Amino acid sequence: MTKKASDFLPLSQATYYILLSLREIRHGYAIMQDVEEISHGEVTMGPGTLYGALGKLEKQRIITITTGEIDINDRRKYYELTELGIDVLKMEYRRLSSLIENAKEFINHLGGEKNGH
Amino acid sequence: MAIKKFRFFLASNIEKEEAWLTEMSQNGYHFTKYKYGFYYFEQDAAVSYVYQTDFRQDTDEVYFQLYKDAGWQHMMSYLESFHYFRTEADKSGFKKIYSDPESVAESLQRMMNMYVAIFLSLIAIQSGLFLMWDNSGLVSIISSTIVFSVILLYVFLLFSIKRKINYYRKQI
Numbered sequence: 001m002t003k004k005a006s007d008f009l010p011l012s013q014a015t016y017y018i019l020l021s022l023r024e025i026r027h028g029y030a031i032m033q034d035v036e037e038i039s040h041g042e043v044t045m046g047p048g049t050l051y052g053a054l055g056k057l058e059k060q061r062i063i064t065i066t067t068g069e070i071d072i073n074d075r076r077k078y079y080e081l082t083e084l085g086i087d088v089l090k091m092e093y094r095r096l097s098s099l100i101e102n103a104k105e106f107i108n109h110l111g112g113e114k115n116g117h
Numbered sequence: 118m119a120i121k122k123f124r125f126f127l128a129s130n131i132e133k134e135e136a137w138l139t140e141m142s143q144n145g146y147h148f149t150k151y152k153y154g155f156y157y158f159e160q161d162a163a164v165s166y167v168y169q170t171d172f173r174q175d176t177d178e179v180y181f182q183l184y185k186d187a188g189w190q191h192m193m194s195y196l197e198s199f200h201y202f203r204t205e206a207d208k209s210g211f212k213k214i215y216s217d218p219e220s221v222a223e224s225l226q227r228m229m230n231m232y233v234a235i236f237l238s239l240i241a242i243q244s245g246l247f248l249m250w251d252n253s254g255l256v257s258i259i260s261s262t263i264v265f266s267v268i269l270l271y272v273f274l275l276f277s278i279k280r281k282i283n284y285y286r287k288q289i
Contacts, residue, residue: 029186033146047187048171048214
């Protein structure tokens with residue numbers, strides 16, 4: 001039986017950022033660099049964690065290895081999101097947004113975000 | 118100058134081994150290879166490395182390329198499963214190859230699976246031999262003691278790995 005996008009939620013922080021970085025085709029290290037950049041340095045991913053996550057996501061058909069325009073001397077694999085992957089990412093984004101949205105009023109009531117941390 | 122040191126670490130103490138290699142490197146001795154219980158080091162006072170070991174059996178060139186790109190130098194692989202990497206210590210502080218508890222737990226689970234498989238085949242082989250033995254005499258006592266010790270060691274190892282997996286899973 002094929003899995004629906006909702007079956008993969010919630011995503012781990014690492015997975016969420018990997019999928020976000022695959023808005024463009026990238027190889028492993030480029031994903032690590034992009035994740036660090038888009039998370040403003042909050043998330044630095046180790047190669048062990050990334051390699052394991054990519055293998056899992058590929059097996060789940062959330063990402064796929066691109067076959068086009070590959071230099072034969074390049075040992076890297078290039079990844080992109082599948083249709084399923086795009087759905088998973090969008091659905092997770094909506095889930096997280098609604099978590100924030102639903103809490104907003106109460107958090108403001110508690111004295112706002114400025115007292116956080 | 119190269120030196121060698123004898124040490125024994127259980128696979129479940131992979132972090133202790135990493136810490137030891139990193140500490141040796143801070144003192145100017147940099148691990149290069151492991152063979153038959155001996156760790157070989159090259160001396161160089163000018164550098165210092167952080168050592169990390171990954172356990173993985175399904176590696177390919179993409180795997181090693183990723184580590185290389187990320188600034189980790191592959192030193193050696195043991196049993197084609199334990200991969201020793203290092204990176205320069207002053208490169209943006211303290212780096213780890215696993216950045217979340219989930220992936221550490223998965224790595225330990227892979228290790229656990231391998232040792233369970235080895236353990237079970239060991240038991241299977243030994244019970245076969247045991248049935249054929251003439252269970253008397255000194256040789257038999259000595260070999261039974263060795264086999265029993267090895268089995269105990271494996272049981273201890275498996276429990277240690279399992280305890281670590283649970284520890285990391287709790288942090289997810």
